[in-house]
Amino acid sequence: MTASATWPDIAFTPWKESCAALHLYTQIVGKYRLAHTPWVNHSWHATLYVTPRGLTTGMVSDGAGGGAEIVFDFHDHAVIGMAADGGSARFALEPMSVAGFAQKFTALLQDIDATPQFDGRPNEIPDAIPFAEDVAERPYDADAVRRFHGALVQITRVFETFRTAFLGKVSPVHLFWGSFDMAVTRFSGRDAPLHPGGIPALPDDVTREAYSHEVSSAGFWPGGGGIDYPAFYSYAYPTPDAFSKAAVQPEAAFFHETLGEFVLPYDAVRQADDPDATLLAFLQSTYDAAASLGNWDRAKLDCHPGKPRQPRAI
Known part of the structure; x- marks a missing residue:
């Protein structure tokens, strides 16, 4: 495998709109972790981590059995929720609105007996629309x-x-x-x-x-x-x-x-x-x-x- 193949071409303009949507989806999942994790210096308790298949919250101390993990799978293109009692749920990553993603994510949390409570407003985005009101269809490349x-x-x-x-x-x-x-x-x-x-x-x-x-x-x-x-x-x-x-x-x-x-x-x-x-x-x-x-x-x-x-x- 060549170096250029190992480091893929990710030119921004062709997937700009999909990137903006993915950014907001990670905010929704990240805000779930933020809402259920004690504060760590420099907001390190709120971040996501890269995995061989996508991104993860790591374990969040919430839900059935006392622990839940939310994963973005960028190979099967799905969001997956897993609970410490063995329960799991998922939904597909595909074209949808931010409001639609938030609704599906809330349902996923309920399916694994996790707490569907998190702040509903984006951060660090000027003039951002609350998640539940952002109903425009977004692409998913x-x-x-x-x-x-x-x-x-x-x-x-x-x-x-x-x-x-x-x-x-x-x-x-x-x-x-x-x-x-x-x-x-x-x-x-x-x-x-x-x-x-x-x-x-x-x-x-x-x-x-x-x-x-x-x-x-x-x-x-x-x-x-x-x-x-x-x-x-x-x-x-x-x-x-x-x-x-x-x-x-x-x-x-x-x-x-x-x-x-x-x-x-x-x-x-x-x-x-x-x-x-x-x-x-x-x-x-x-x-x-x-x-x-x-x-x-x-x-x-x-x-x-x-x-x-x-x-x-x-």
């Missing part, structure tokens, strides 16, 4: 969704490798359904200045808790939000002086003045001779800029990447 999942599998693998080269506090590799991005975040260990907030349809206290400490964060968007192509990003909060002028790799990476972060088009990785090395160079060089310019204690925080079956040397 099954092939595009399958290729998107293939990209998430590759991205997760590289992000997890990058995550190992840090001894400090670091997030899981996870998908934030609010902004619909994969992310992995490193922390300096120091408090950050109060975040100004102002993210559309997101309470400022949530934003300020998420950015309570200094971070260098990297991630991936499928497109939208200021760019019309899939791309990797990297930013620091607070932003160190001269961060935007830092020399980063690879050559295709650049500082996006409007977004205030470094951006690397996904296709620059997909089409590279060594996609893994290209993406790792972006992740490492942008972290280097954030940590060095931000005066992080790198002697205590940085380490060699982890390897299978090799305990880290003390």
Whole structure:
């Protein structure tokens, strides 16, 4: 298999409308997890995780037997609910409205004796329509969704490798359904200045808790939000002086003045001779800029990447 085949083509424009629908579907499922999970720092309790077949909530402490899991299966194109008592239910991912998805998801939760209660309003989307009122028919491009999942599998693998080269506090590799991005975040260990907030349809206290400490964060968007192509990003909060002028790799990476972060088009990785090395160079060089310019204690925080079956040397 060639590198370009391993990293699938996920051009944004052809599946833009399907992507927008999938984003809202993940918000509905994510809000179920959010409603039934105790708060974890930086909203890590609310995220979704990539699996070999799609996305999962992981176990939510709710429902028959005390546990439920919701899965997006992007191979069979279904949403599946599983309960700790062995019960399960599913419905097909296909063209439908957001309201229709919410109705089917509520019925699925009832079928597995889970609690069908969650907030009915989208987050981080300007002028968003409540789920129950969003009755416009949405497309579902099954092939595009399958290729998107293939990209998430590759991205997760590289992000997890990058995550190992840090001894400090670091997030899981996870998908934030609010902004619909994969992310992995490193922390300096120091408090950050109060975040100004102002993210559309997101309470400022949530934003300020998420950015309570200094971070260098990297991630991936499928497109939208200021760019019309899939791309990797990297930013620091607070932003160190001269961060935007830092020399980063690879050559295709650049500082996006409007977004205030470094951006690397996904296709620059997909089409590279060594996609893994290209993406790792972006992740490492942008972290280097954030940590060095931000005066992080790198002697205590940085380490060699982890390897299978090799305990880290003390």
